[in-house]
Amino acid sequence: MSANRRDFMKTGAAALGASLLTPYAGFASPLERNGAPLFSLATNDAGEYVLPPLPYAYDALEPYIDAQTMRLHHDIHHNGYVKGLNSALAAMKTAREAGDYDLIDRLAQKAAFHGSGHILHTVFWQNMISADKSGNPSGLLKRQLEKDFGGVAPFIQQFTATAKKVEGSGWGILAWEPLGRRLVVLQAEKHQNLTQWGAIPLLVIDVWEHAYYLTYQNKRGDYVDNFMNIVNWEDVAQRLEHAMS
Numbered sequence: 336m337s338a339n340r341r342d343f344m345k346t347g348a349a350a351l352g353a354s355l356l357t358p359y360a361g362f363a364s365p366l367e368r369n370g371a372p373l374f375s376l377a378t379n380d381a382g383e384y385v386l387p388p389l390p391y392a393y394d395a396l397e398p399y400i401d402a403q404t405m406r407l408h409h410d411i412h413h414n415g416y417v418k419g420l421n422s423a424l425a426a427m428k429t430a431r432e433a434g435d436y437d438l439i440d441r442l443a444q445k446a447a448f449h450g451s452g453h454i455l456h457t458v459f460w461q462n463m464i465s466a467d468k469s470g471n472p473s474g475l476l477k478r479q480l481e482k483d484f485g486g487v488a489p490f491i492q493q494f495t496a497t498a499k500k501v502e503g504s505g506w507g508i509l510a511w512e513p514l515g516r517r518l519v520v521l522q523a524e525k526h527q528n529l530t531q532w533g534a535i536p537l538l539v540i541d542v543w544e545h546a547y548y549l550t551y552q553n554k555r556g557d558y559v560d561n562f563m564n565i566v567n568w569e570d571v572a573q574r575l576e577h578a579m580s
């Protein structure tokens with residue numbers, strides 16, 4: 336990460352004061368959780384993206400997501416997207432310096448795929464927490480779910496149905512659409528397709544087979560239903576407040 340960003344992350348909320356970081360008085364919004372940045376993608380001194388740490392132990396989400404799945408998913412799969420994004424950006428730089436744009440369309444596709452994969456996984460880890468700490472939607476998040484979906488229960492029904500029906504590999508996504516200023520439930524195919532431009536992901540569920548196959552095999556529906564037991568609703572609420580501000 337850049338020096339400015341690094342210093343900002345180090346001093347964080349303490350230096351700026353909670354009032355500047357949060358639009359709603361009394362709502363503490365830390366910039367990181369157990370060393371993983373909440374609202375940014377970490378970079379190293381060379382400006383390359385780095386894999387953020389999981390904000391909990393590999394086995395924290397059991398029995399709903401097993402430790403081996405978390406280890407492979409975070410350490411191997413997510414890291415592959417980080418490397419792929421860095422590789423695409425480096426190749427773009429080489430192309431610019433050489434004035435050779437023969438492969439630039441392929442590089443743009445790689446940046447979209449790996450960049451979206453990196454962003455969605457970064458949000459996904461933070462969206463989850465051990466079941467005993469999951470909580471419920473409250474405050475602004477609850478009110479906005481009521482406004483845009485008619486309540487928490489109808490939202491959960493729409494969200495889980497949407498995720499279960501993703502064709503092939505992809506995601507179910509609750510996002511804030513900032514121009515229309517409303518919550519939307521979308522699908523992503525792979526990581527980058529079917530979005531609305533500008534939509535900010537708040538709650539995402541990875542429905543690639545690598546996210547659930549060791550425990551659930553072909554039963555994606557059971558995985559999606561169980562995911563709702565380990566949603567970190569406080570994290571979703573923080574993301575909504577951050578997106579709306």
Ligand code: MN
Nearest residue numbers: 412541543546
């Ligand atoms: Mn994944």
